[in-house]
Amino acid sequence: MSVNKEIKRVTTNTLQEMKNKGEKIAMLTAYDYSMATIIDDAGIDVLLVGDSASNVMAGHETTLPITLDQMIYHASSVVRAAKRALVIVDLPFGSYQGNSKEALNSSIRIMKESGAHGIKLEGGLEIAESVSRILAAGIPVMGHLGLTPQSIYKFGTYSVRAKEEAEAQKLRDDALKLQELGCFGVVLEKIPAMLAKEVSDSLYIPTIGIGAGPHCGGQVLVVHDMLGINKGFTPRFLRQYANLYEIMGNAVKGYVSDVKSHDFPNHKEQY
Ligand SMILES: Nc1nc(=O)c2c([nH]1)NC[C@@H]1CN(c3ccc(C(=O)N[C@@H](CCC(=O)O)C(=O)O)cc3)CN21
Ligand SMILES: CC(C)C(=O)C(=O)O
Numbered sequence: 001m002s003v004n005k006e007i008k009r010v011t012t013n014t015l016q017e018m019k020n021k022g023e024k025i026a027m028l029t030a031y032d033y034s035m036a037t038i039i040d041d042a043g044i045d046v047l048l049v050g051d052s053a054s055n056v057m058a059g060h061e062t063t064l065p066i067t068l069d070q071m072i073y074h075a076s077s078v079v080r081a082a083k084r085a086l087v088i089v090d091l092p093f094g095s096y097q098g099n100s101k102e103a104l105n106s107s108i109r110i111m112k113e114s115g116a117h118g119i120k121l122e123g124g125l126e127i128a129e130s131v132s133r134i135l136a137a138g139i140p141v142m143g144h145l146g147l148t149p150q151s152i153y154k155f156g157t158y159s160v161r162a163k164e165e166a167e168a169q170k171l172r173d174d175a176l177k178l179q180e181l182g183c184f185g186v187v188l189e190k191i192p193a194m195l196a197k198e199v200s201d202s203l204y205i206p207t208i209g210i211g212a213g214p215h216c217g218g219q220v221l222v223v224h225d226m227l228g229i230n231k232g233f234t235p236r237f238l239r240q241y242a243n244l245y246e247i248m249g250n251a252v253k254g255y256v257s258d259v260k261s262h263d264f265p266n267h268k269e270q271y
């Protein structure tokens with residue numbers, strides 16, 4: 001159990017209390033120990049070990065290639081860093097779509113081998129049986145609706161979702177279903193702000209938006225995007241809080257220059 005008396009861990013109950021009080025939830029991705037330490041120490045509520053690690057960490061075009069073993073490796077590193085934040089891990093593509101037993105086994109592996117506090121998976125009614133089974137095992141589940149990147153080849157683009165009424169109605173139904181099953185929250189990705197407001201107001205559990213406007217219970221971004229490390233990714237929903245690509249690049253340029261010019265190491269930097 002928790003031995004740290006000074007820092008109170010965020011739990012799924014904390015997130016529900018925040019929604020009840022109208023206090024916004026701040027969530028960011030993290031994939032490694034060093035970055036997670038900085039983000040946790042800076043006061044984030046939820047750390048998401050996203051399958052966006054496939055893009056950001058491994059350089060793949062999509063989230064599809066990342067494996068369950070790789071997600072567990074990233075998650076265990078983040079868990080070791082997180083003193084306060086709730087740590088949630090994406091079930092990667094291919095680790096849950098087969099059947100609900102597979103979904104449960106994958107979730108159990110994540111909880112057992114990484115020490116994370118809950119899982120997230122993409123989809124609505126199609127994955128209801130899996131969500132129930134994972135929840136029945138006592139594992140907190142977060143839903144993810146709207147732009148679901150694991151289905152990119154079904155949709156063909158990363159454009160805004162649920163602009164048409166039929167898709168908007170399915171999203172409303174899916175969100176209610178996920179709440180009814182017992183999910184502690186739902187990510188809403190790249191949908192119209194008014195639809196996100198409607199869904200957020202109709203649910204008692206918190207919604208966490210990314211490109212879903214200001215009315216969600218909280219917000220999530222990929223940390224490399226908001227720190228400006230991921231050069232060239234500038235969707236409208238992104239606010240860049242730093243330009244670390246430039247800052248880190250300049251530091252490396254300085255080092256290269258100092259080595260080439262014989263400036264580094266100097267007499268104090270040797271034995
Ligand atoms: N670095 C990174 N950041 C993310 O937010 C992210 C990932 N990776 N990987 C998984 C998913 C994929 N997501 C994405 C991917 C692409 C766009 C995007 O390019 N949007 C463009 C144009 C898309 C279009 O209309 O076709 C935009 O301008 O919004 C948005 C979200 C969000 N997730
Ligand atoms: C963008 C967030 C919601 C995500 O699922 C990820 O980073 O993988």
Ligand SMILES: [Mg+2]
Nearest residue numbers: 050051052090
């Ligand atoms: Mg994801």
